[in-house]
Amino acid sequence: MAMMTDTSPASVRGNHFLLHLIAALALLAIGGGYVLWEVFQFGKVQFNTTNAGIHWGLAIVTYDYFLLTSAGLAMVASLWHVFGLEEFRPVARRCLWLAMAGLIGGVAVLFLELGNPWIALWATPLNMQMASPLFWKVLLVGVYTILLAIVLFGMINKPDAGRNPLMMLVGLLALAITLVAGAVYGMMAMRPMWFGGEIPVVFLIESFMGALAFTVFFSHLKNGFSHGNMRPETRSLFEGTLARMFAISIALHFILHAGRAVTGLWSNAEGLQVWEYLVAQPMFHIALWGCVALPFVLMVLPATRSNGLMQVLASLLVMVGLLISRYEFIIGGQMVPLFKGTWAPDLLPYVPSTGEWALLVLAVGLANVVYAFAAWRLGAEDRG
Amino acid sequence: MPNWGMVIDLETCTGCQACTTACAMENSRLPGENWQDVLFYSEGEYPNLNISWLPRPCMQCENPSCVSVCPTRATYVDEGTGVVLVDWNKCIGCKYCMVACPYGVRFYMDEAPVVEPDVREAFPARGRRTWNPPFRMPDEYEDPSKGIGIQPSGVVSKCTFCHHKISQAPEGVADLDEDNPETREYTPACVRVCAPKARFFGDLDNPESKVNELIAEKGGVRLREETGNKPKVYYLSGGGSPVVPGSRSRRG
Numbered sequence: 139m140a141m142m143t144d145t146s147p148a149s150v151r152g153n154h155f156l157l158h159l160i161a162a163l164a165l166l167a168i169g170g171g172y173v174l175w176e177v178f179q180f181g182k183v184q185f186n187t188t189n190a191g192i193h194w195g196l197a198i199v200t201y202d203y204f205l206l207t208s209a210g211l212a213m214v215a216s217l218w219h220v221f222g223l224e225e226f227r228p229v230a231r232r233c234l235w236l237a238m239a240g241l242i243g244g245v246a247v248l249f250l251e252l253g254n255p256w257i258a259l260w261a262t263p264l265n266m267q268m269a270s271p272l273f274w275k276v277l278l279v280g281v282y283t284i285l286l287a288i289v290l291f292g293m294i295n296k297p298d299a300g301r302n303p304l305m306m307l308v309g310l311l312a313l314a315i316t317l318v319a320g321a322v323y324g325m326m327a328m329r330p331m332w333f334g335g336e337i338p339v340v341f342l343i344e345s346f347m348g349a350l351a352f353t354v355f356f357s358h359l360k361n362g363f364s365h366g367n368m369r370p371e372t373r374s375l376f377e378g379t380l381a382r383m384f385a386i387s388i389a390l391h392f393i394l395h396a397g398r399a400v401t402g403l404w405s406n407a408e409g410l411q412v413w414e415y416l417v418a419q420p421m422f423h424i425a426l427w428g429c430v431a432l433p434f435v436l437m438v439l440p441a442t443r444s445n446g447l448m449q450v451l452a453s454l455l456v457m458v459g460l461l462i463s464r465y466e467f468i469i470g471g472q473m474v475p476l477f478k479g480t481w482a483p484d485l486l487p488y489v490p491s492t493g494e495w496a497l498l499v500l501a502v503g504l505a506n507v508v509y510a511f512a513a514w515r516l517g518a519e520d521r522g
Numbered sequence: 523m524p525n526w527g528m529v530i531d532l533e534t535c536t537g538c539q540a541c542t543t544a545c546a547m548e549n550s551r552l553p554g555e556n557w558q559d560v561l562f563y564s565e566g567e568y569p570n571l572n573i574s575w576l577p578r579p580c581m582q583c584e585n586p587s588c589v590s591v592c593p594t595r596a597t598y599v600d601e602g603t604g605v606v607l608v609d610w611n612k613c614i615g616c617k618y619c620m621v622a623c624p625y626g627v628r629f630y631m632d633e634a635p636v637v638e639p640d641v642r643e644a645f646p647a648r649g650r651r652t653w654n655p656p657f658r659m660p661d662e663y664e665d666p667s668k669g670i671g672i673q674p675s676g677v678v679s680k681c682t683f684c685h686h687k688i689s690q691a692p693e694g695v696a697d698l699d700e701d702n703p704e705t706r707e708y709t710p711a712c713v714r715v716c717a718p719k720a721r722f723f724g725d726l727d728n729p730e731s732k733v734n735e736l737i738a739e740k741g742g743v744r745l746r747e748e749t750g751n752k753p754k755v756y757y758l759s760g761g762g763s764p765v766v767p768g769s770r771s772r773r774g
């Protein structure tokens with residue numbers, strides 16, 4: 139990775155982002171190619187699982203992961219745009235472009251997973267089922283997409299674009315999307331693992347933590363993974379406020395995640411036995427200790443907190459850990475079979491298909507294509 | 523308007539699955555994807571073993587969570603019959619209703635076949651139909667806006683209480699009974715074929731109906747009352763044991 143500074147010539151910057159774009163396009167071609175081949179060959183059979191009980195699989199995990207990261211990134215950008223926190227100015231533009239990139243990656247996966255995505259475009263807004271959290275989610279995501287696009291359009295190749303008042307709405311929508319996304323699961327009284335008023339708050343903290351992880355990673359990527367290449371104000375943000383915020387959000391995530399696991403293990407309630415299974419899996423511990431506790435320690439100790447490489451490591455661990463815990467949450471909530479009789483297993487097995495993995499690759503590729511193109515051609519990285 | 527409901531007498535049911543088969547034929551279900559099924563439960567180990575079974579259609583809830591979660595109102599309560607139906611023209615295949623149904627009675631076709639070989643390949647169809655079953659209801663009965671007929675891909679389906687039959691019933695009848703020649707044709711397929719007569723179908727709002735009499739006199743119970751869904755399917759269990767053992771209690 140070439141060392142980048144804001145003073146490097148535009149052509150060098152361009153090369154850096156062009157390389158990123160080419161790599162992202164390759165990823166998109168691999169994931170998207172496989173997905174399209176499967177869709178034309180077999181339909182969407184591979185993305186959906188079975189009527190035995192796992193109705194939302196890795197595709198929905200991927201969609202929610204990208205959507206909530208996008209919402210979190212818009213919230214981080216709002217710290218400057220809405221609240222005027224000058225410190226966050228250097229990362230606000232990057233966060234907004236990343237928010238759009240994540241949104242496009244996530245929504246593309248949702249479109250491929252849904253049975254009739256095009257009908258959703260008119261049937262959801264026109265039928266006004268206000269009791270459904272998904273109705274609100276679709277509505278909010280639609281308006282959020284439009285407003286975010288307007289904000290971004292206004293800053294294309296304008297390095298000195300100031301705070302945008304429209305960001306008040308974008309930030310508010312991002313907050314609402316996160317809370318409603320939590321309610322989609324939290325309102326399900328028939329699924330005890332999901333049920334609870336705390337789930338929207340859990341989602342809020344996770345989306346903010348995830349957004350900080352992506353901000354850390356892509357800011358370092360832009361600066362050649364070295365604090366030495368950063369502008370002084372960007373560097374002080376990463377060695378000060380942002381690192382502390384990151385540590386606090388990781389700690390809150392740890393408390394909520396471990397707390398729910400302990401409560402689930404203690405309870406005898408039907409449906410919560412899935413926690414026994416989850417906690418017995420190595421993935422649970424990799425996520426909790428390796429991808430939450432370890433980054434927390436890295437971000438708490440002064441020596442590692444201000445070290446660029448340690449920050450990058452912490453951000454990567456958090457990104458992976460968040461994906462694992464979202465997977466455990468969404469799949470785990472469906473694993474106890476409902477009314478399937480004795481010959482159904484105690485817990486439904488689930489392994490993502492190749493097609494579902496390809497959707498994840500597609501989302502990563504597409505999001506990176508959007509970001510890298512914006513950085514290369516649209517001035518997404520003209521600051522900090 | 524009648525408020526159709528069902529009573530299933532578990533002390534009479536033999537678990538023969540005739541209802542399941544009749545439903546599959548009537549509603550062109552794929553093998554293994556049964557709107558109506560009989561679930562078997564075992565508790566304990568031989569020789570201290572208890573086996574029970576539970577015929578399980580859609581509960582046609584009074585407070586259906588599948589309706590309130592559906593973002594497009596594709597799932598709705600039919601005004602004429604009180605039955606919960608799916609409009610296949612509006613369903614986007616988000617499967618939220620499947621996640622939100624406490625009774626696990628909704629079905630999506632875009633999946634690997636439950637039973638091999640895949641009959642969809644043996645009986646391929648053109649157009650919206652996903653397959654062309656050799657047995658099926660007359661075409662004029664099909665109504666995608668009510669989720670009746672051969673299920674297309676990308677949408678969710680569920681038991682309709684044989685809406686195409688019960689909606690034609692003469693006005694004001696208290697029960698749809700296969701033993702009554704006047705109502706036989708309008709009786710749901712699963713009720714009509716039940717040899718030991720373990721299933722009863724009638725108007726829950728009519729004080730004269732047999733279903734109301736059975737619920738009152740034999741102590742009809744509904745499944746998973748704690749969800750507040752208020753099923754319109756009642757079980758007569760003789761009061762001896764819970765209708766369905768929880769999977770934790772089965773494990774001991």
Ligand code: SF4
Nearest residue numbers: 580581583586588623
């Ligand atoms: S049993 Fe399930 S599908 Fe049937 S009405 Fe109730 S919630 Fe809806």
Ligand code: SF4
Nearest residue numbers: 592613614616617619
């Ligand atoms: S799958 Fe169809 S019927 Fe079910 S909630 Fe979604 S749109 Fe409604």
